[in-house]
Amino acid sequence: MYLFENPVLQKELVSNLRMNRTFVLLFAYVALLGLLVYAAWPAEERLDMSNSDKAKPLVNLLFLGQYMLMSLMAPSFAAGAITGEKERDSFEMLMASPVKPGAIVFGKLAASLCPLAELMIGSLPVVMLCLPLGGVQFFEVVAAYVAMISSVALFTAISLWCSSYFSRTSSSLVVSYLLILPLAMLGVFIWQALEQLGPARLVVVCGVVPVACLSVTAMLLFDTSRRLLAAPDLGSAGQQAIDLGTEAESAVGLYIKREEFPDRLFAPPKRTTFLPEDANPIYDKEIRSEIFSQGTLMLRLVIQISMGLALPLMGILLFLKQHLAPWYIAYVLLFNMLVGPVFTAGSVTSERERQTLDMLLTTLISPWQMMWGKLLSGLRVSSVLTAFLMWPVVLACIMPLDFWYNLPTMFGYFVVVFLACCTTAMTALFCSTLFQKTSTSLLATYLIIITLFLVPLAADRFVQFFGKSGTAEDFVQLAGIASPFVAIFNLPLEVASSPGPPQGSLPLFFGHLVFAILYNAALLCTVMWLFQVRWRVSDN
Structure with missing residues (x-):
């Protein structure tokens, strides 16, 4: 059996x-x-076995x-x-x-x-x-x-x-x-x-x-x-019906109060008044109801697990060994890689799965409003959750530590994290327009993001370890502009606990900024084209 x-x-x-x-x-x-x-x-042509x-x-x-x-x-x-x-x-x-x-x-x-x-x-x-x-x-x-x-x-x-x-x-x-x-x-x-x-x-x-x-x-x-x-x-x-009030009463540990700050930044309360004339109905529906329609269990677990891991990492990497601060930013980027796509990868596929896409396309809502509503709702939740992990960096800059003398570098960390949030959300929305199922869209998003963010790091380690040709090193270094991890590790950080002089490559950092902006702009134009042309031709 x-x-x-x-x-x-x-x-x-x-x-x-x-x-x-x-x-x-x-x-x-x-x-x-x-x-x-x-x-x-x-x-070697001959090896001594x-x-x-x-x-x-x-x-x-x-x-x-x-x-x-x-x-x-x-x-x-x-x-x-x-x-x-x-x-x-x-x-x-x-x-x-x-x-x-x-x-x-x-x-x-x-x-x-x-x-x-x-x-x-x-x-x-x-x-x-x-x-x-x-x-x-x-x-x-x-x-x-x-x-x-x-x-x-x-x-x-x-x-x-x-x-x-x-x-x-x-x-x-x-x-x-x-x-x-x-x-x-x-x-x-x-x-x-x-x-x-x-x-x-x-x-x-x-x-x-x-x-x-x-x-x-x-x-x-x-x-x-x-x-x-x-x-x-x-x-x-x-189908299991989830009542947020009942869930809150039985919740163990973290309890999200959608009417209070800072919870309302990522989980605003349900609307009890009429929608204003100039409001985006897609954004309002997604951010207030759709994302949290299955309860807040996942959100509570994400916050508790991420903060539980961040506490020891923060103490060691930001305050005890300050020269390892880029590794804490790497943890924040890794967190956004995992969490960021979740709130956007089902933006369009969920409409297909519920068979409501045809009704959405026949409304008076413009494709521009649809795209921005779905993108900004997911980006708002993921960026706020990621920002929770960046508050220790702000605290480290305020305290009398060596980070006070590295404010341009710290500002660069925030810029890289912000662009990573946009990249994960934009990639997820792009995949959501191409695939029929949310699970397929999410896995495709993870595959693209891993290829952009982590493969250049692995290729760089491979080339350095096995000592390949200079052409391969140049190609790998050029491909590193796609990775925010490469960008943060190439920002100069001068602290007293550093074992050597500050190292970094500002061209790689600025190259990543240009690549991220162009990549997101290209996806934005593609998604707009899909909203205006592909669906109205094939789905109607």
Whole structure:
């Protein structure tokens, strides 16, 4: 009932195997790893295999790269496992079936893990090609894969657990990322710290890590099954009606008061008066009702998790070790990468899913009002949430610290963060106009943003570590203008705790500003064209 005769698992596997994207993803993943190995392969014509450690940096690159990729991909497969049933109006039928809740949860977990397991197993031959270079033993590769598979199983269980708490995949996805990414980074630090232990690392990785991960996974699956046993009251077509007043009474921890400051900055109260003549009805509907129509649980969790992580980072990076201030800004940018697209990626796709797009297009509201209303509502929420994390930077500038003498640099940090907020929101709105489903739009937005923000960093580290040609270095440096992370780390910061003279490249900073403005302007023009031409021709 749980494995071989599990109808949920069979249905999920059959539907996934019939889709071309599974095989395309496997091919692209293995091809990417193969290209990385080819690009990083030693240039020497002859290698001394008896005294060589060329395989060690390659295997570390492939393992850590796969580990982070699997951590990012796990929520995309599991965060919509249960919320997807609610969005497809099939959750009520699933709950009425004779399948046990434990079998449902296990089937969803196994079905989500299968594509990830295919990718990890498919990469083994590529990793094995590096072993003849020397420096890495076969058992070290096995230990690394055992730890990675155990961690990915835990991350998938976390995503499935989040999926049981929300009604929308986008909410489940962002909370999953906020929980998983700190754990993934902690795993990387532990792996690097255990490198000096030698054989003892194999014992820890093969013994402690799998037991800990599987134990937490079992507890999460048990709690998810318990939640399915005590499912909330459902209305027509399995939809759960959420009353904000009732939710506020039962809320644990943070409580959002939409009538008070600063809560009303991102969650204004519902309108009780008539709409003014010059007001934008789309903006008013989105910011006051649509974004919070499924309750404020996701918003409360986002604020609590982000502030909980920010407190120790703020104390260390801004006040104790001031030369590491760019790393705190990097945390703020990473937060906006995850949270920013959520409030805009469903702006248009939600209209399609509710089949209200045709009615919207036949109103007297202009395309300009539609676009600005949906963009500004999502941008307002994401930028205010991001600004909460920037208040410690303002405090650090006011206090008698070395930041007082670096005000232009601190101002540059704020400019980069603001442009990042605009980029994530504009990219999400663009994807929302192209795709039919909110989940697809959100994942496409994440893919574009990761490519723009993080790939230049990874390429720069790759070129520096493996010492490639000067042409490759110039190309990678030019591509760095797309990343706000590159911009903040190239702003000069002169503080007493800095181990050396201030370093930075202002051309890269200003290059990023120009790129971000042009990129957002291009997307803005494209979205305006889609609002005016594409929909009115194809959808009506």
